[in-house]
Amino acid sequence: MGTFIQLVVDGLATGSIYAALALAIVLVNQATGLINFAQGGMAVLSAYIAYVFVQLGLPLLLAIIISVVLSFLFGALVERFLLRRFERGDPDTAVVVTIGLLTLVTGISAVLWGYNNLAFPSLFPLTSVEILGAVVSVRSLATAVTIVVIMVVLQLLFLRTKLGLALRAVADNPASAAFSGLPVGRLLMVGWGLAATLGAIAGVLVAPQLTLTPGMLDTALVYALAAVILGGLSSPIGCVVAASAIGVLENLVAVYIPLIGHDLKIAVPFALIFVILIIRPQGLFGRKVVVRV
Amino acid sequence: MTLLELTVVTASYGPLQVLDGVSLSVPEGGSVGILGANGAGKTTTLRAISGTVRTGGRIRFDGRDIRGLRPDQVAALGIAHVPEGRGTLGQLSVRENLLVGAYLRKDRKAVAGDIDYCLDLFPQLQDRVGSRAAALSGGEQQMLAVGRAFMAKPKLLLLDEASLGLAPSTAKAVYEAIRRLRLESGIAMLVVEQNANLAFSLVDTATVLETGRNVLTGSSAELKGMDEIRRAYLGG
Amino acid sequence: MSTAATVRRPRVRMILTAVLAVALIAAPLALPAFANQTLIRIGVYAVAVLGLNIVMGYTGQVNLGQIFFVGLGAYVTAYGVNHGWNILLVFFAACAVAGLVGLLVALAAARLGGLAIAMVTIALPIVGVPLAKRLSDFTGGSQGTSARFTDAPDWSGLDNDQWQFYIVLVVSAAAFLLARSLVRGKYGRAFAAVRENEAVAASMGISPYRTKVLAFTIASIFGGASGFLYLAAVQYTSPETLSFGHSISLLAAMVIGGAGSIAGSLLGGAYYVFVPQLTNAIDPNLTTVSQGAILLAVLFLLPGGLVSLPRVVRRLTRRSATRRSTARPAAETSQQTPPAQHPVPDAAPEGPEQTERQDGP
Numbered sequence: 001m002g003t004f005i006q007l008v009v010d011g012l013a014t015g016s017i018y019a020a021l022a023l024a025i026v027l028v029n030q031a032t033g034l035i036n037f038a039q040g041g042m043a044v045l046s047a048y049i050a051y052v053f054v055q056l057g058l059p060l061l062l063a064i065i066i067s068v069v070l071s072f073l074f075g076a077l078v079e080r081f082l083l084r085r086f087e088r089g090d091p092d093t094a095v096v097v098t099i100g101l102l103t104l105v106t107g108i109s110a111v112l113w114g115y116n117n118l119a120f121p122s123l124f125p126l127t128s129v130e131i132l133g134a135v136v137s138v139r140s141l142a143t144a145v146t147i148v149v150i151m152v153v154l155q156l157l158f159l160r161t162k163l164g165l166a167l168r169a170v171a172d173n174p175a176s177a178a179f180s181g182l183p184v185g186r187l188l189m190v191g192w193g194l195a196a197t198l199g200a201i202a203g204v205l206v207a208p209q210l211t212l213t214p215g216m217l218d219t220a221l222v223y224a225l226a227a228v229i230l231g232g233l234s235s236p237i238g239c240v241v242a243a244s245a246i247g248v249l250e251n252l253v254a255v256y257i258p259l260i261g262h263d264l265k266i267a268v269p270f271a272l273i274f275v276i277l278i279i280r281p282q283g284l285f286g287r288k289v290v291v292r293v
Numbered sequence: 294m295t296l297l298e299l300t301v302v303t304a305s306y307g308p309l310q311v312l313d314g315v316s317l318s319v320p321e322g323g324s325v326g327i328l329g330a331n332g333a334g335k336t337t338t339l340r341a342i343s344g345t346v347r348t349g350g351r352i353r354f355d356g357r358d359i360r361g362l363r364p365d366q367v368a369a370l371g372i373a374h375v376p377e378g379r380g381t382l383g384q385l386s387v388r389e390n391l392l393v394g395a396y397l398r399k400d401r402k403a404v405a406g407d408i409d410y411c412l413d414l415f416p417q418l419q420d421r422v423g424s425r426a427a428a429l430s431g432g433e434q435q436m437l438a439v440g441r442a443f444m445a446k447p448k449l450l451l452l453d454e455a456s457l458g459l460a461p462s463t464a465k466a467v468y469e470a471i472r473r474l475r476l477e478s479g480i481a482m483l484v485v486e487q488n489a490n491l492a493f494s495l496v497d498t499a500t501v502l503e504t505g506r507n508v509l510t511g512s513s514a515e516l517k518g519m520d521e522i523r524r525a526y527l528g529g
Numbered sequence: 530m531s532t533a534a535t536v537r538r539p540r541v542r543m544i545l546t547a548v549l550a551v552a553l554i555a556a557p558l559a560l561p562a563f564a565n566q567t568l569i570r571i572g573v574y575a576v577a578v579l580g581l582n583i584v585m586g587y588t589g590q591v592n593l594g595q596i597f598f599v600g601l602g603a604y605v606t607a608y609g610v611n612h613g614w615n616i617l618l619v620f621f622a623a624c625a626v627a628g629l630v631g632l633l634v635a636l637a638a639a640r641l642g643g644l645a646i647a648m649v650t651i652a653l654p655i656v657g658v659p660l661a662k663r664l665s666d667f668t669g670g671s672q673g674t675s676a677r678f679t680d681a682p683d684w685s686g687l688d689n690d691q692w693q694f695y696i697v698l699v700v701s702a703a704a705f706l707l708a709r710s711l712v713r714g715k716y717g718r719a720f721a722a723v724r725e726n727e728a729v730a731a732s733m734g735i736s737p738y739r740t741k742v743l744a745f746t747i748a749s750i751f752g753g754a755s756g757f758l759y760l761a762a763v764q765y766t767s768p769e770t771l772s773f774g775h776s777i778s779l780l781a782a783m784v785i786g787g788a789g790s791i792a793g794s795l796l797g798g799a800y801y802v803f804v805p806q807l808t809n810a811i812d813p814n815l816t817t818v819s820q821g822a823i824l825l826a827v828l829f830l831l832p833g834g835l836v837s838l839p840r841v842v843r844r845l846t847r848r849s850a851t852r853r854s855t856a857r858p859a860a861e862t863s864q865q866t867p868p869a870q871h872p873v874p875d876a877a878p879e880g881p882e883q884t885e886r887q888d889g890p
């Protein structure tokens with residue numbers, strides 16, 4: 001039982017990381033109809049930037065805040081100068097652009113910091129607490145809580161502020177939103193900036209555990225995409241639930257089903273997708289994807 | 294005083310030229326109709342004004358040259374476009390749609406008052422302020438689109454085929470509300486409408502377009518009497 | 530213009546093809562081993578890129594997992610060879626297993642619209658690597674597995690590299706001819722229809738789902754064939770063969786060579802082999818960043834890929850020539866529209882035209 005609770009909490013922590021990335025992907029998709037495959041790569045770059053400021057002697061929290069702000073700017077610039085001219089065109093081309101961006105960003109990380117794993121300091125103490133007789137690491141718990149708090153903040157931003165309203169309006173129908181004077185271009189930049197911010201937070205939270213490498217989040221991106229497929233592109237809550245479920249499930253499967261084990265646990269969400277796609281093509285929560293004419 | 298003046302405006306979608314020299318003017322507080330058959334360039338004329346199509350010629354609004362501005366910049370100057378197909382924001386609630394209309398306004402209290410005014414103008418929307426716009430009927434969506442445009446407190450309203458796809462009685466109700474809006478707010482209007490009777494109920498003067506050009510301009514009373522015009526362009 | 534017109538004349542074309550064939554057949558005898566090996570590798574990857582082009586370039590479905598099928602083909606080949614199967618059987622098994630797995634993946638992935646195929650296929654290499662490590666009885670685990678079956682037989686009097694060259698030449702030439710007739714025929718039209726607009730394709734009686742599944746399966750079969758060639762050339766494969774990075778490189782090669790172009794696939798294969806070799810020689814850390822930069826540069830400046838370069842150059846030179854003769858800028862770039870020449874057709878786009886996204890149904 002102790003192991004079980006520990007696995008669940010750890011799973012929720014990693015699941016929350018996937019959820020943050022998945023939300024970033026949904027955010028971009030809602031605003032621009034694209035899937036940003038570079039979301040993970042950009043988040044790694046953010047983590048490296050925080051790392052640089054830590055190396056310069058800044059306190060970790062300050063370094064993270066600086067990185068988050070820079071990530072926002074980077075995300076906004078990427079939208080403006082890289083994706084803008086592909087947004088109205090063929091979505092497949094735009095996807096290839098984000099893959100180019102992923103390669104470029106990963107490459108930049110590799111050129112600047114190499115492929116060796118770098119140790120990234122943890123924001124949270126590496127101690128454990130006992131919950132219901134199970135030993136649970138504070139880091140896992142705090143990571144999950146942090147992500148949940150950020151999601152609540154984000155939800156409030158979207159539902160309770162004028163900026164959030166404008167972002168949703170642009171996501172809904174950019175052409176029509178412009179008729180009410182909404183600066184669509186700038187709002188899209190904000191959307192990408194927010195997505196990059198979310199990614200950055202996920203990056204710095206998971207970096208201590210995974211250690212920094214340019215490809216650190218490749219796998220997490222794949223999990224996040226799985227969560228997006230399972231949760232449905234139109235449903236942020238669905239994605240969060242799916243991401244958490246994936247995090248917990250893969251942990252349990254890795255331990256309790258030796259046939260799969262730790263090395264093959266990544267196949268779990270995709271086996272799940274495979275089954276669900278056959279039964280329920282619109283995902284668990286989302287509406288059916290409508291082909292745009 | 295002339296509020297909006299188009300002088301030999303041209304417009305094209307890629308290689309396809311749709312406007313071939315359209316001229317018209319809307320006086321302050323006035324209401325002008327654009328009539329014509331399908332494909333004559335009515336919708337494109339409105340798009341040219343709101344900056345959603347590549348345009349040549351001269352477009353002056355409120356003493357400024359506005360040709361080449363982005364749609365949001367045009368909107369900021371006081372032109373609200375109710376596009377063909379309504380353009381309601383389907384995932385947003387009715388109230389949120391109205392709030393989006395007031396995006397550029399800072400006077401929160403007056404905005405709240407204007408939302409009440411919209412709901413008074415379109416009583417059908419009253420029970421539905423919380424529901425998603427996509428769940429509304431076609432007529433309700435049209436009302437919402439007009440209401441959202443009004444929320445910007447524009448000087449000029451561009452109204453595109455507000456009767457499209459509506460039952461005749463609904464279309465009539467929509468136009469009655471718009472007429473009331475015009476009387477009470479004094480907003481100038483440029484109206485594209487297929488249904489001649491509805492159009493003439495709202496506009497003082499009108500211009501008839503044919504293949505992207507004006508062929509006739511006159512007061513409602515003059516045009517209404519011209520049988521051949523009715524047959525040729527207005528479909529009865 | 531004139532050179533292109535000349536090339537298009539059937540007799541000239543036949544002669545050119547014959548010259549090319551003779552050159553390809555003679556090349557390995559004249560070239561040094563290193564050059565042969567490079568050409569062999571180009572052939573190997575050109576087949577993989579060609580398959581990717583069928584599903585992505587022609588049918589418009591982003592596939593991030595093509596390398597998985599290359600790896601699968603390579604493993605099946607190694608297994609078959611090491612178990613003493615007939616070499617033709619090995620080849621067909623490599624294609625068939627890859628095609629079957631591709632079919633299964635596509636049956637599920639193609640059910641979701643839009644970008645879901647990209648999102649699902651990105652998992653293939655990421656799941657594939659640990660899977661290959663795990664199934665060590667079959668794959669040799671992390672160590673990989675080797676199989677020699679392409680040493681030149683004594684009777685041929687050829688060196689190994691020459692012999693391998695001919696194997697790759699035969700298979701890839703067959704693949705290119707097959708792909709060419711495929712995309713020019715009935716299926717090619719279905720692919721193009723689905724790429725352009727699924728709803729319209731459906732209204733024409735073309736099932737987008739079935740077309741996507743078909744294109745993906747064919748791409749996987751080509752991937753399997755490429756894997757067979759890979760093993761013929763390299764004689765060794767390991768989980769590293771099907772890594773995520775390689776899959777991205779394959780996609781980059783396809784786009785850079787030219788999406789939706791048979792000749793572009795060959796250029797893509799050449800890019801895949803040459804450019805990393807070049808950047809590796811300068812600084813291994815530069816490989817990824819330069820690939821990203823080149824991919825983005827191509828997308829911005831040359832969306833048709835390298836294969837469209839001659840066309841673009843021709844257009845640019847012609848345009849500058851026109852400009853010089855008339856001293857007037859091209860009309861379509863200016864805001865000012867020229868007055869009144871062409872009458873507007875009846876069906877001017879008043880109704881259905883949409884410059885931007887509108888309300889969905």
